Amino acid sequence: MKEKILIVEDEFIVANDLKIMLLKAGYQIVGIASSVVQARKLIEDKKPDWVLLDIMLKGDLTGIDLAWELREIQLPFLYISANTNQSTLEAVKATHPYGFMVKPFRERDLIVMLDIAKYRYDQERGTLAEKSVDNEDQEIEGIIGNSELLKDVIEKIKIVAPAETSVLILGESGTGKERAAHSIHELSAHKSNAIVIVNCAALPHSLIESELFGHEKGAFTGANSLRIGKFEQADNGTIFLDEIGELPLDSQVKLLRVLQEKEIQRLGGNKTIKINVRIVAATNRSLEKEVAEGRFRLDLYYRLNVFPIQLPTLKERKEDIEALANYFLKKYATSSRKNVNSISSTALEQLKGYEWPGNIRELEHLIERNVLLAKTNEIEKFDLPTNTSNPLESNNGKMLSMEEMEKEHIMNALKICDGKVSGSGGAAELLKIQPQTLFSKMKKLGIKQGYN
Known part of the structure; x- marks a missing residue:
């Protein structure tokens, strides 16, 4: 038998439905409490392993009050609630639950959430090594390195990939979020179907819903034919929503409906279309900060944040630089048909001593460029930016103005991105601003678009 669970829920029908679902999944139910007072007694008498x-x-105390008590006695718990009021959810977050599920939910989502909560709990207690993962020895193509931080990422990918739950990939620009999303798809039950990539930052606001959910012929001026949206294209597969933090609030509401109901409605249509899509989202922003500032819905954040995977920066895993450099060397030497097969020890030391603000993408671009420029079969040295001067001072020692600092910062970003402004790998992505905003700043500061 699996773990013993106490259900703390004041609605009898909901509590009974939970009990049936959990018993079916093999869990033991030690009781149902409708108040904190009842829950305390059952915890003392029945010694549950988990609390839902x-x-x-009922009564004067809330589930949040009980949660603080559970933390004191180190009894793990998860919230299941229809309450998505922002102030309440902020209080929920402060108790550090192992999961949060918004009602209504499907049986499968409940069981997956419990599995993930147990993984997090075991990870905290250091007992994860005792558990086995079915695809433990399976290689993940395109994820290169042996650092401990990377091994942790790979382990999380292998654990979550076979499940159906949503995944949130966090990391700076250039850390490999799309590669991680592909790996989750390739290790999932959906691997024989499509993975559809959507860069939310590149979608014009007026066309976001049409792109994501499609439209019927005649839905608006210019809609001359039926359009199948990205979610329908990804049916029975995976959709990767890159830069999810860029979605406007009205589109976030519709995405939340897709997550809850697994259905969409095309623009201009009145038919509801059921879909079976695995959602993997990614962002280089702090969604918690976006929520606090009112730009991202807290209920959507909790829906997506069931299983977060934090990707390390390249400077945090410098022991992987040599393996990555050699991987890119082989890749671009083959594609360009050049006989370049090694990197000198001096050049490798240069790579290891650099801070990599553009992360893996910057390293990849650097290797690609140097393979093309190489005159022998070895890359002898790299032309890397130097950061020895005080960034606040110009060459004559005078402090830079705000405008001069902004211009220099943008030009450095453009240099890292080989002059590319928008899209994946562009300076706007690196600077975490909208491409239109960056174009406007470049025009104001007199920076040419083709700057390199």
């Missing part, structure tokens, strides 16, 4: 906790309960 609603927020609004």
Whole structure:
């Protein structure tokens, strides 16, 4: 038998449905409590392993009050609630639950959330090594390196890939978020179907819903034919929503509906279309900060943040630089048909001593460029930016103005991105601003678009 679970829920029908689902999945239910007082007694008498906790309960105390008590006695818990009021959810977050599920939900989502919560709990207690993963020895193509930080990422990918739950990939620009999304898809049950890539930052606001959900013929001026949206294209597969933090609030509401109901409605249509899509989202922003500033819905954040995977920066895993450099060397020497097969020890030391603000993407571009420029079969040295001067001072020692600093910062970003402004790998992505904003700043500061 699996773990013993206490259900703390004041609605009998909901509590009974939970009990049936959990018993079916092999869990033991030690009781149902409708108040904090009842829950305390059952915890003392029955010694559950986990507590499923609603927020609004009978009596003067809430589930949040009980959560603080559970933390004191180190009893793991998860919230299951329909309450998505922002102030309440901020209080929920402060208790550090192992999961949060918004009602209504599907049986499968509940079981997956419990599995993931147990993984997090075991990871905290250091007992994860005792558990086995079915695809433990399986290689992940395109993820290169042996650092401990990377091994942790790979382990998380292997654990979450076979599940159906949503995944949120976090990391700076250039850390390999899209590669991680492909790996999750390739190790999942959906691998024989499509993975559809959507860069939310590149979608014009007026066309976001048409792109994501499609439109019927005549839905708006210019809609001369039926359009199948990205979610329908990804049916029975995976959709990767890159830069999810760029979605406007009205589109976030519709995405939340897709996550909850697994259905869409095309623009101009009145038919509901059921879909089976695995959602993997990514961002280089702090979604918690976006939520606090009112730009991202907290209920959507909790829906996506069931299983977060944080990708390390390249400067945090410098022991992987040599393996990555050799991987890119082989890749671009083959594609360009050049006989370049090694990197000198001096050049490798240069790579290891650099800070890599553009992360793996910057390294890849550097190797590609140097393979093309190489005159022998070895790359002897790299022309890397130097950061020895005080960034606040110009050559004559005078402090730079705000405008001069902004111009220099943008030009450095453009140099890292080989002059590319928008799209994946562009300076706008690196600077975490909209491409239109960057173009406007470049025009104001007199920076030419082709700057390199």
